[in-house]
Amino acid sequence: MKPIIEKCSGTYETMAVQLIAQSFADDPGIVFFSPNPAKRRLHTLKLINAISGILEKFGEKYIILHKNRVIAVTMSIPPGRQISVLSMIQSGFLFIPFFLGLRTFNKVMKFIDFSWKLREDHMAGREYWHLFYLAVHPEYRRKGYGKLILSNILDHAAKDKKPVFLQTFTEEGIKFFKKNSFKTVSETIFSEKCTMRCMIRDFSISSQKTKNPERKEKKKSLNRKPAKKTNKAKK
Helix, strand or coil: CCCCEEECCCCHHHHHHHHHHHHHCCCHHHHHHCCCHHHHHHHHHHHHHHHHHHHHHHCEEEEEECCCCEEEEEEEECCCCCCCHHHHHHCCHHHHHHHHCHHHHHHHHHHHHHHHHHHHHHHCCCCCEEEEEEEECHHHCCCCHHHHHHHHHHHHHHHHCCCEEEEECCHHHHHHHHHCCCEEEEEEEEECCEEEEEEEECCCHHHCCCCCHHHHHHHHHHHCCCCCCCCCCCC
16 A cells, blocks of 8 residues: 555644654754753653644644654754744743753754854755755655655645755754755754755756857857858849
8 A cells, every 4th residue: 555645633632742752862953952862752842742733823734644653753844934932932932941941942042043144045045945854664664665755745846836944963863854956055064973064956947047048059050050152143
């Protein structure tokens, strides 16, 4: 049976958050603000749950189900939507310091500020799809599910003629997205063990290849048949 991509809702919300938290718990960015492995799983789950709450209103969440189990998930923000302070309050994000501790929360905010500034450097003034998370269950990796669920976002972006923007810390992530035609536009060191790569796949009209008129004219001139010589009668 061919897997079906559908919008995430209801009881699958919790499963999707748990899958992302599991997949990103050892990500260099997460390790930066929560270096203790014993606490990191819970910290990651709390943070992803808060972000998921924000994306409930402003974002798009898609999943692939197999035997009533979430095996792949994406969370993204479509063009023209912006996260507001009110949405952060409603999602419970401002209560995160009570769960993480003030010191860890300050590191989280430092990380968020860093990533948002980089995003603005590349995407300011443009409408785009922002891919926050893509995760595949460990038992189903390298079987095409990551590419399949990513294609859903890419299809939307191609239809909108808008770029897709993402940030990643891992070599595995870079390889995967490069295989799917993303280009690395910057590599910025965040900490000793964290280098953030910003990547873009551009579907905007301005990015499409245009024909070089000079080259086209040159080609025409090469293919043009020489004019036939005519002998004019002398008077």
